Amino acid sequence: MNEFFIRSLDASTIFTIAAIGELIGQRSGVINVGVEGVMLFGATLGFITAQVTGSYLLGFLVGIAIGALLGLLHGFFSVTLGGDQVVSGMGIWIMGFGLTTYIGNPYTGPLGMDRIPTFLGVSPFFYVGVALVVITWFVLSKTSLGLQIRSVGENPSVAEVSGVNVSRTRYWCSITGGMLMGFAGAVYALNYNPVWNYNFLMGWGFIALALVFFSMWNPFIMLAGSLLFGTLWQLSLNPQLVLPGLFSRYVWRTVPFAITLIVLFSMSMKWFRTRWGAAKPEALGLPYVKE
Amino acid sequence: MRIGSYELTLKKRETLAGWQAAVISTLAVVFALLLFSLVFVQAEANPLEAYKEIFDYAFFNPFGLPLTINRFIFLLLCACAFIIPIRAGLWNIGMTGQLYAGALSAFAVLFAFGVKGAKSAEYPGELIIPLMVVASMLGAVVVGTIAGYLKGKYNVNEIVVTMMLNFIMFWLVSFMIKDGGPFMNPGGRGESFELAKSLYAPLYKDVPFTVVLALGFALLLYWVFAKTKLGYQIRAYGQNPTAAEYAGISGVKISVLVFVLGAALAGLAGYHYFAAVPGVYKIARSYNFQGDLAFYGIICGLISQGNPIAAIPVALLFGGLTNGGRFVQGKLKLGFGIDYALLGVLMITLVAFQFFYRYQVVLVNTRKETPDE
Numbered sequence: 001m002n003e004f005f006i007r008s009l010d011a012s013t014i015f016t017i018a019a020i021g022e023l024i025g026q027r028s029g030v031i032n033v034g035v036e037g038v039m040l041f042g043a044t045l046g047f048i049t050a051q052v053t054g055s056y057l058l059g060f061l062v063g064i065a066i067g068a069l070l071g072l073l074h075g076f077f078s079v080t081l082g083g084d085q086v087v088s089g090m091g092i093w094i095m096g097f098g099l100t101t102y103i104g105n106p107y108t109g110p111l112g113m114d115r116i117p118t119f120l121g122v123s124p125f126f127y128v129g130v131a132l133v134v135i136t137w138f139v140l141s142k143t144s145l146g147l148q149i150r151s152v153g154e155n156p157s158v159a160e161v162s163g164v165n166v167s168r169t170r171y172w173c174s175i176t177g178g179m180l181m182g183f184a185g186a187v188y189a190l191n192y193n194p195v196w197n198y199n200f201l202m203g204w205g206f207i208a209l210a211l212v213f214f215s216m217w218n219p220f221i222m223l224a225g226s227l228l229f230g231t232l233w234q235l236s237l238n239p240q241l242v243l244p245g246l247f248s249r250y251v252w253r254t255v256p257f258a259i260t261l262i263v264l265f266s267m268s269m270k271w272f273r274t275r276w277g278a279a280k281p282e283a284l285g286l287p288y289v290k291e
Numbered sequence: 292m293r294i295g296s297y298e299l300t301l302k303k304r305e306t307l308a309g310w311q312a313a314v315i316s317t318l319a320v321v322f323a324l325l326l327f328s329l330v331f332v333q334a335e336a337n338p339l340e341a342y343k344e345i346f347d348y349a350f351f352n353p354f355g356l357p358l359t360i361n362r363f364i365f366l367l368l369c370a371c372a373f374i375i376p377i378r379a380g381l382w383n384i385g386m387t388g389q390l391y392a393g394a395l396s397a398f399a400v401l402f403a404f405g406v407k408g409a410k411s412a413e414y415p416g417e418l419i420i421p422l423m424v425v426a427s428m429l430g431a432v433v434v435g436t437i438a439g440y441l442k443g444k445y446n447v448n449e450i451v452v453t454m455m456l457n458f459i460m461f462w463l464v465s466f467m468i469k470d471g472g473p474f475m476n477p478g479g480r481g482e483s484f485e486l487a488k489s490l491y492a493p494l495y496k497d498v499p500f501t502v503v504l505a506l507g508f509a510l511l512l513y514w515v516f517a518k519t520k521l522g523y524q525i526r527a528y529g530q531n532p533t534a535a536e537y538a539g540i541s542g543v544k545i546s547v548l549v550f551v552l553g554a555a556l557a558g559l560a561g562y563h564y565f566a567a568v569p570g571v572y573k574i575a576r577s578y579n580f581q582g583d584l585a586f587y588g589i590i591c592g593l594i595s596q597g598n599p600i601a602a603i604p605v606a607l608l609f610g611g612l613t614n615g616g617r618f619v620q621g622k623l624k625l626g627f628g629i630d631y632a633l634l635g636v637l638m639i640t641l642v643a644f645q646f647f648y649r650y651q652v653v654l655v656n657t658r659k660e661t662p663d664e
Contacts, residue, residue, distance in 0.1 A: 091639045206451060
């Protein structure tokens with residue numbers, strides 16, 4: 001049972017890091033629906049680097065770097081070219097899915113390195129994830145930088161008039177978000193499930209995206225959501241812990257996705273929105289054109 | 292950018308004529324194929340030779356051509372399944388889940404008639420085959436309606452919803468065909484039971500009748516968008532949902548409707564690949580491959596700019612490229628997944644080329660305006 005909780009925390013960590021990356025981007029008004037693609041790239045290239053060089057550190061750095069590059073690419077498409085952010089995100093996802101299948105295939109199989117040591121019984125990345133949540137909350141709601149990011153996401157033309165460089169802010173948020181998504185992918189491939197297989201994320205990125213909508217753009221609610229979904233994911237892999245013998249194991253695998261749907265549906269209902277209000281950044285997904 | 296006395300500038304397009312869109316789309320595909328030749332170079336293959344092999348096998352080889360045509364039918368249906376919602380501004384990336392639902396429903400009809408396991412038994416095909424086709428469409432519609440209703444009524448992001456449904460359906464297929472599931476092959480290799488011979492889809496020169504349905508639906512769809520009130524409402528909603536609502540077009544109705552129609556075609560694609568393509572006739576262990584192939588439908592839909600008739604040649608091209616890609620991969624001993632890599636390169640090139648659908652590059656002679664002193 002203890003093992004189960006530790007694995008759940010590991011799973012939550014990955015959701016947390018990826019979703020906090022998406023949250024930062026969305027707060028600045030840039031939605032990246034290609035989280036899964038960025039994570040796949042971070043996971044695959046991080047895995048290959050670690051296996052070839054034998055260094056975990058290099059693996060994580062490469063995962064972060066490719067995430068930053070993809071964040072930059074998304075920024076270029078959606079800020080500089082002013083294109084449809086959903087099209088660009090879809091492009092990044094399908095590119096990640098297609099290219100990593102080809103690039104990673106020769107490395108199919110286990111990583112074959114010593115496991116990363118735990119700290120106080122839990123993977124060290126759990127603490128990194130919690131720290132990221134606290135830092136993001138602090139920066140976004142307590143600093144002038146955070147005010148700048150939020151104003152760009154709410155009303156870019158007013159922000160521009162008050163002296164904020166909208167394009168630059170959006171670029172940096174997109175790049176930072178990409179780095180975190182790439183890092184989350186690397187944590188998945190190097191720590192949580194160190195066995196490369198084609199498309200081995202199987203929806204983690206999309207659940208991270210759903211978590212941001214679920215969190216109403218609040219890092220702490222997002223952390224709670226990550227813990228919930230991490231546990232759910234782990235339960236869906238080990239159904240014998242709750243209800244032994246009921247349903248096939250394949251039916252259990254659908255549960256996290258079904259619950260995501262139910263959660264998103266319930267929070268979109270009117271009674272929910274009128275009680276808690278929607279904190280959605282006003283300019284989310286809209287390209288900004290300087291007048 | 293300056294070239295001599297000429298200056299290259301960008302101008303926002305007011306309108307985009309059909310031929311302009313066609314030119315840009317063609318350039319995008321050519322550019323992507325040029326970019327993709329780097330993959331061949333990296334794998335130490337001659338790109339020209341590789342492309343020649345791909346096209347030879349895909350379009351001129353007696354074994355390759357029928358495979359290309361079957362993929363073409365599948366991709367055209369998937370492309371239309373994507374096009375209908377995108378014309379209303381909604382993203383259906385759930386073709387995968389919808390086609391799985393279609394395949395499961397078609398096999399459920401077989402299951403109900405007790406077909407499981409008796410490969411040579413005679414069944415009334417003229418009754419069961421139409422039932423399978425209808426069931427595949429209805430099964431997919433159930434899945435598609437969820438996405439359309441949640442989007443229209445509650446404004447839940449349809450990308451997340453369709454993707455979640457993809458994974459749910461993926462695991463449900465595993466449940467049905469593996470580990471003693473209801474559709475498991477009695478031989479038990481983690482795949483579904485096979486169709487009885489009398490229930491194979493009718494062929495004309497090795498091509499299943501689904502080709503008529505796919506082409507017919509593409510033409511019908513073109514007509515619906517161009518000439519009918521419904522098509523106009525879908526387009527109006529896609530261009531400006533708020534204005535359309537003011538004009539009395541119900542957002543809920545449109546989003547449910549486009550997902551219902553799109554999903555029905557995706558379900559038909561599921562019937563086609565699992566119950567009509569010669570040599571398949573079952574839900575194989577590697578059913579995820581057909582699911583992944585459906586993502587080419589997104590690319591076809593984007594390249595054809597939402598035009599169902601333009602999607603016909605595009606689907607044929609990609610049917611050939613994916614099929615030929617698999618062939619050269621074996622012949623030139625390239626790494627696995629050439630067709631997946633091509634999917635990725637095409638998609639990102641296409642995103643970059645979206646820019647040219649909106650802007651045009653014009654060459655201005657600056658000498659006239661600023662004469663040399």
